[in-house]
Amino acid sequence: MLPFEGATCSVCGEAIPHSYAFADDAGELRCTLCRRMGPPFARAAAYGSYDGGLRELIHLLKYDRVKPAANVLGRMLAEVIVELEPSIEQKNVVVVPVPLHARKLKQRGFNQAELIARAALKLVPGSTQMEFAPLLMERVRETASQIGLTSRQRRENLRGACVVRQPEKIARQEVLLVDDVMTTGTTASECARILKRAGAAEVWVATVARTMKVQRTFALQGKLAIEGPLALAAAKG
Numbered sequence: 350m351l352p353f354e355g356a357t358c359s360v361c362g363e364a365i366p367h368s369y370a371f372a373d374d375a376g377e378l379r380c381t382l383c384r385r386m387g388p389p390f391a392r393a394a395a396y397g398s399y400d401g402g403l404r405e406l407i408h409l410l411k412y413d414r415v416k417p418a419a420n421v422l423g424r425m426l427a428e429v430i431v432e433l434e435p436s437i438e439q440k441n442v443v444v445v446p447v448p449l450h451a452r453k454l455k456q457r458g459f460n461q462a463e464l465i466a467r468a469a470l471k472l473v474p475g476s477t478q479m480e481f482a483p484l485l486m487e488r489v490r491e492t493a494s495q496i497g498l499t500s501r502q503r504r505e506n507l508r509g510a511c512v513v514r515q516p517e518k519i520a521r522q523e524v525l526l527v528d529d530v531m532t533t534g535t536t537a538s539e540c541a542r543i544l545k546r547a548g549a550a551e552v553w554v555a556t557v558a559r560t561m562k563v564q565r566t567f568a569l570q571g572k573l574a575i576e577g578p579l580a581l582a583a584a585k586g
């Protein structure tokens with residue numbers, strides 16, 4: 350599987366069509382939304398598009414509960430973390446997986462974001478010290494599906510769903526928020542918002558995959574789909 354190609358927003362990671370790909374005053378490439386109103390996190394980065402083989406691999410872990418898939422996904426996440434690392438200013442970063450509600454956790458048996466983060470952290474060489482804090486945030490309210498909601502409805506749906514349990518760990522610290530997939534960015538934004546309100550100095554977001562609102566053919570040129578079966582074999586073996 351290959352990571353993204355083509356222009357992406359330096360803040361949220363969304364693909365930018367060539368015709369819109371011009372840098373702002375600071376020389377950074379930003380999508381229209383981030384130029385208008387920045388998200389509460391400094392930057393979100395992903396390994397690839399939530400599509401083809403990568404999507405299958407994530408489903409293998411989440412729905413078929415093939416746990417070794419987390420190691421393959423962890424390797425990809427490690428690459429994302431290495432890419433984000435130079436932007437992180439502090440020597441220590443607190444790594445927080447996006448939490449699952451207790452009922453979902455019981456049903457699935459594990460939090461996929463936590464497994465992937467654990468696997469990735471073993472592989473990050475680390476000039477930065479990564480403190481893993483899987484219990485820092487808790488999802489206290491179950492939320493309805495985000496599908497079909499407007500962005501305002503999605504934000505309202507998630508408001509108050511997560512709480513920070515150990516604010517002392519993140520006071521004036523930079524936080525790396527980790528998840529398997531970033532879809533609309535609402536979950537990442539809401540988590541970043543409450544982490545910052547609880548005292549975090551900055552929030553970075555690393556996910557294995559993300560959904561592109563912009564046509565994926567532009568970003569990927571079909572490479573993920575071609576390499577899908579290989580990745581699945583690797584996960585199973």
Ligand SMILES: [Zn+2]
Nearest residue numbers: 358361380383
């Ligand atoms: Zn953006």
